[in-house]
Amino acid sequence: MSLILQIETATTVCSVALAKDGNVIAVQEVNERNVHAEKITVFIEDVCKEANIKLAEINAVAVSKGPGSYTGLRIGVSTAKGICFAADKPLIAVDTLTTMASGALNWRDQFNDDALLCPMIDARRMEVYTAIYDVHGNQLRPIAAEIIDENSFADLPKDRQLVIFGDGALKCKEVLEQMHHVIYLPGFLNSATQLTTLAAEKFASADFEDVAYFEPYYLKEFVAGKKPLAS
Incomplete structure (x- = not known):
């Protein structure tokens, strides 16, 4: 148990x-x-x-x-x-991102069995943390911080649907909408x-972390925003 x-x-x-x-x-x-x-x-x-x-x-x-x-x-x-x-x-x-790909399967009736799943986490401006998975959870493209433009997924097969979702996907929807095979999941959280x-x-499988030394996977170093100088 x-x-x-x-x-x-x-x-x-x-x-x-x-x-x-x-x-x-x-x-x-x-x-x-x-x-x-x-x-x-x-x-x-x-x-x-x-x-x-x-x-x-x-x-x-x-x-x-x-x-x-x-x-x-x-x-x-x-x-x-x-x-x-x-x-x-x-x-x-x-x-x-892997858990997001798993969660997207709740919308399985909205995309094909060979669709590519593309979770996106907002990383400010037009940058997102993202990766590509198949519907079986296999990672096809590694996790990366990417600035999304109209050529971001040009290397992917055009005959397979690309499903974008997550809090970074909405800002990318307009940029990617000319790709007819892109599907957006608006209800995903x-x-x-x-x-x-x-x-x-x-x-x-007893795949546990070392509690003392484990740290989050930030991907990018944290940069604190500067407060504006008082006038």
């Missing part, structure tokens, strides 16, 4: 889920900027209460490791590590529920 606490904070969504044997039994989430630090511990308490379990009863903590928002990832990973340290539980880290299958697989 596995009882896994799952945390997703890589984007504007703050999401916590509890999964038992690969099935979600409780979830709390909100899509709002800058609330992760305020909401995450409350959501953890809420899912435990909803499922009628104590935090000490979980078998592991799974966290979306990035890429994504620097602040969001830092909050999610530090919370996950804190629980693992305090409760002496193993830590599972799951790639954010990141969620801790999307970690469920991969987290259960990693738990079964």
Whole structure:
């Protein structure tokens, strides 16, 4: 049996889920900027209460490791590590874009079986964190930070649909709309529920992280914005 606490904070969504044997039994989430630090511990308490379990009863903590928002990832990973340290539980880290590709299968009726899945996380301006997957979860193009233009996916087969989704996809829709085979999933949001299958697989194979040394996958170095000089 596995009882896994799952945390997703890589984007504007703050999401916590509890999964038992690969099935979600409780979830709390909100899509709002800058609330992760305020909401995450409350959501953890809420899912435990909803499922009628104590935090000490979980078998592991799974966290979306990035890429994504620097602040969001830092909050999610530090919370996950804190629980693992305090409760002496193993830590599972799951790639954010891979979990997004898994979550996109909930829209399976909107694209073909040979479609290419292209999760996109906003990285400011026209840049996104992205990768390419098939519908079986195989990664066909590695994770990268890319500036999207009309030639970004020119090398991909034109006879296969390209499905774009995630909080970085909307700003790319207009640029890519001349590609007739591009499909946009407007209802997609990141969620801790999307970690469920991969987290259960990693738990079964004891694929755990070193809690002391694990860090989020930021992909790019954090650069703090400069405040304007006072006039």
